[in-house]
Amino acid sequence: MSLLEVTHLESGYGRIPVLHGIDLAVEEGEMVAVIGPNGAGKSTLMRSIFGLLPRWHGEVQFLGRRVHDYEPSLLPTWGLSYVPQGINVFTALTVAENLEMACHLLKVPGPKIREICQRFPILERRRGQLAGTLSGGERQMLAIASALMLGPKLLMLDEPTTGLAPIVAAEVIQHILDINREGTAILWVVEENPASVLQHCSRVYLLESGQIRRTDSGIGLLNDPHFAELFLGVA
Secondary structure (H helix, E strand, O other), X not given: OOOEEEEEEEEEXXXXXXXXXXXXXXXXXXXXXXXXXOOOOXXXXXXXXXXXOOOOEEEEEEOOEEHHHOOHHHHHHHOEEEEOOOOOOOOOOEHHHHHHHHOOOOOOOHHHXXXXXXXXXXXXXXXXXXXXXXXXXXXXXXXXXXXXOOOOOEEEEEOOOOOOOHHHHHHHHHHHHHHHHOOOEEXXXXXXXXXXXXXXXXXXXXXXXXXXXXXXXXXXXXXXXXXXXXXXXXO
């Protein structure tokens, strides 16, 4: 049984269909990416997997349990965490307050907060700063740090490097790779920096018009001239 298993998933907004029969899986400790053009349905897929959008048809199972039978707020307690694109921290709270909110279910949160601050030293230096005043890279690190508080088995990331300067994006990518090497599975929507990410992915799903058009290894896609021309700008 896969850690995450998505079968024939259909979803959308209101009466507008976006996803058309998606099949996707993530195994324990695996790095998996979803890539596709703008408007392909990548963010919709992530929201649907996490139960934030209604399931019209099909099924999403995490550790053998049907996700849509439960409130999304319960999923982090199962080991499934999600960092959405855009607003993903409490901007009116300090860094320390964001981390405390993320681990409020822990009886003794102090050791976990110290562990996370060792992983992201910049957060320790910004503990008293409002999250809304952080740089883009610092805010992404805070969002990822918060998602790690309950020790997820699978971390879902919706393009965490969008809009970041190259050196900052490289730092965020390295943090995510380290998290994966330590055993946490990653499901990663990739829009920017595909060459830096896909080389580490055992499986990549190419999403277009709400359908999976191709499944391949990251290296397999990077070595495909047609893919390289479309997504990497390499003729």
